[in-house]
Amino acid sequence: xxxxxxxxxxxxxxxxxxxxxxxxxxxxxxxxxxxxxxxxxxxxxxxxxxxxxxxxxxxxxxxxxxxxxxxxxxxxxxxxxxxxxxxxxxxxxxxxxxxxxxxxxxxxxxxxxxxxxxxxxxxxxxxxxxxxxxxxxxxxxxxxxxxxxxxxxxxxxxxxxxxxxxxxxxxxxxxxxxxxxxxxxxxxxxxxxxxxxxxxxxxxxxxxxxxxxxxxxxxxxxxxxxxxxxxxxxxxxxxxxxxxxxxxxxxxxxxxxxxxxxxxxxxxxxxxxxxxxxxxxxxxxxxxxxxxxxxxxxxxxxxxxxxxxxxxxxxxxxxxxxxxxxxxxxxxxxxxxxxxxxx
Ligand code: AHM
Ligand code: MG
Numbered sequence: 001x002x003x004x005x006x007x008x009x010x011x012x013x014x015x016x017x018x019x020x021x022x023x024x025x026x027x028x029x030x031x032x033x034x035x036x037x038x039x040x041x042x043x044x045x046x047x048x049x050x051x052x053x054x055x056x057x058x059x060x061x062x063x064x065x066x067x068x069x070x071x072x073x074x075x076x077x078x079x080x081x082x083x084x085x086x087x088x089x090x091x092x093x094x095x096x097x098x099x100x101x102x103x104x105x106x107x108x109x110x111x112x113x114x115x116x117x118x119x120x121x122x123x124x125x126x127x128x129x130x131x132x133x134x135x136x137x138x139x140x141x142x143x144x145x146x147x148x149x150x151x152x153x154x155x156x157x158x159x160x161x162x163x164x165x166x167x168x169x170x171x172x173x174x175x176x177x178x179x180x181x182x183x184x185x186x187x188x189x190x191x192x193x194x195x196x197x198x199x200x201x202x203x204x205x206x207x208x209x210x211x212x213x214x215x216x217x218x219x220x221x222x223x224x225x226x227x228x229x230x231x232x233x234x235x236x237x238x239x240x241x242x243x244x245x246x247x248x249x250x251x252x253x254x255x256x257x258x259x260x261x262x263x264x265x266x267x268x269x270x271x272x273x274x275x276x277x278x279x280x281x282x283x284x285x286x287x288x289x290x291x292x293x294x295x296x297x298x299x300x301x302x303x304x305x306x307x308x309x310x311x312x313x314x315x316x317x318x319x320x321x322x323x324x325x326x327x328x329x330x331x332x333x334x335x336x337x338x339x340x341x342x343x
Contacts, residue, residue: 015203015204016203016204017193017201017202017203017204018044018182018184018193018201018202018203018204019037019041019044019201019202021191021193021204022036022037022040022041023037025186025188028188035094035095035096035117035119036096036120036169036170038094038096039091039094039096039097039120039122039145040170040184042090042091042093042094042097043087043090043091043122043124043143043172044182044202045090046083046086046087046089046090046091046141047141047174047180047182048195048200049086049090050079050082050083050086050087050126050127050141050174050176051174051176051180051195053079053082053083054079054127054133054139054176055176057079057133057136058136078130079127079130079133080104080126080127080130081104083126083127083141084102084103084104084105084126084127086126087102087124087126087141088100088102088109091122092109092111095112095115095117095118096117096118096119096120097111097112097118097120097121097122098110098111098112098113098115098118098119098120098121098148098157098160099111099113099118099121099122099157099160099161100121100122100123100124101121101122101123101124101161101286101287101318102123102124102125102126102287103124103125103126103128103284103287103288103319104126106319108157108158108161108318110157113157113160118148119147119148120145120146120147120148120169121145121146121147121148121157121160121161122143122144122145122146123143123144123146123161123286123287123318124141124142124143124144124287125140125141125142125143125284125287125288126141127139127140127141128140128141128142128255128256128257128288129253129254129255129256129257129258131254132253132254132255137253137254137255137258138175138176138177138178138253138255138257138258139175139176139177139255139257139258140173140174140175140176140255140256140257140258140261141173141174141176141257142172142173142256142257142287142288142291142292143171143172143173143287143291144165144168144170144171144286144287144290144291144294145168145169145170145171146160146161146163146167146168146169147167147169148160149163158318161286161315161318162314162315162316162317162318163315164311164312164313164314164315165285165289165290165291165293165294165310165311165312165313166311166312168290168291168294168311169186169187170184170185170186170187171184171185171290171291171294171295172184172185172291172295173257173260173261173291173292173295174257175257175258175261177258179194179195180194180195180197181193181194181195181205181206181261182195182202183206183209183261183264183295184295185294185295185298187298188298189207189208189209189298189299190208190209190264190295190298190299191204191206191207191208191209192204192205192206192207192209193205193206194206206265209264209265209299210299210300211263211264211265211267211296211299211300211301211327211328212266212267212328213267213300213328213329213330214244214245214267214268214328214329214330214331215263215266215267215268215269215327215328215330215331216246216248216249216266216267216268217248217249217250217251217262217263217266217267217268217269218236218239218248218249218250218251218268218269218270218271218331219250219251219252219259219262219263219268219269219270219271220236220250220252220270220271220272220273221252221254221272222236222250222252224273224275224276224277227275227276227277228273228274228275229273229274229306230343231335231338231339231341231343232271232273232306232335232338234338234341235334235335235338235339238334238338239269239331244330244331244334245330248268251268256270256283256288256292260292260295260296260326263301263326263327263328264295264296264299264301267327267328268327268328268331269325269326269327269328269331269332269335270324270325270326270327271324271325271335272323272324272325273306273323273325274306274323278321280320280321280322280323281305281321281322281323281324282321283321283322283323283324284319284320284321284322285310285313285315285320285321285322286315286318286319286320288324289303289305289310289322289324290310290311292324292326293309293310293311293324293326294311296326296327297311300329301326301327301328301329301332302326302327302328302329302332303324303325303326304325304326304332304336305322305323305324305325306323306325306335306339307339310322310324310326
């Protein structure tokens with residue numbers, strides 16, 4: 001099937017870039033100085049650099065593997081290390097950021113916590129699902145932004161990070177797949193932008209995303225099923241049998257960002273419950289579950305740890321794990337029913 005190209009002059013839809021959208025959003029905050037859009041531009045620049053390398057991933061076998069020198073004489077890095085360094089670099093120079101934390105580093109990077117200009121903390125997973133790189137599967141970057149606390153706890157940079165997800169001022173992700181797409185929210189809906197590689201700009205393609213109230217797919221690593229708490233097995237049986245209106249199909253990549261992105265656009269449910277190997281869940285609260293839950297709620301979905309709302313959890317450590325169940329209203333309600341059943 002061929003795709004038709006419409007002329008920008010005749011298209012009814014105005015072309016809106018992410019940069020313009022962020023500036024528009026910022027106007028909603030009286031007295032905003034522009035520093036927040038400058039901060040977000042650090043993330044967009046970094047993700048453009050990351051996607052450029054992700055697109056070349058298969059070539060590293062030809063041009064040099066990680067840890068080797070390639071034909072241009074450059075040292076090849078593993079992509080997740082590269083992604084981490086790019087984000088650290090692009091965000092590290094933004095004066096408004098006091099603290100950075102990443103999945104790749106055990107300890108947070110305290111940049112300028114004492115400075116009055118430093119108002120934000122950013123946490124990120126630079127390249128989630130990176131084992132998918134070897135097979136041309138989708139991967140993603142996930143980020144969450146919090147404000148410096150406005151009480152005495154601000155003197156401890158760790159406290160900037162250990163805030164519940166409700167305190168996120170912005171969150172988002174980039175999915176590197178058949179196209180590169182950035183989805184973000186500042187608490188005013190979730191909006192998606194597709195990178196146009198020809199002009200190097202993220203262009204608004206999915207305004208005010210709404211998660212369908214019910215879907216057709218569930219997404220879970222069924223290999224772990226024997227060690228799920230029994231309520232999850234019961235729930236999966238009921239999904240398959242059609243107890244909730246229709247039989248469900250399964251879709252699972254094993255890469256959170258594209259698995260969630262599909263769930264948000266098509267409806268349904270994504271589950272990473274506690275397992276024998278990961279009794280606290282596998283996914284990380286601060287830079288995986290929280291930003292995904294923020295986006296999900298902004299799109300009209302629900303995100304829990306099986307017991308309560310993800311965004312209400314008070315984190316105790318930066319790399320803390322949590323079960324994550326996120327999806328459409330209908331499936332999330334049925335799961336909550338299964339979990340509450342006496343057994
Ligand atoms: P990573 O941070 O080491 O990449 O692991 C996180 C990934 C998620 O993207 C995905 O949802 C999950 O691990 C898949 O785990 P599993 O392979 O156990 O199903
Ligand atoms: Mg990860």
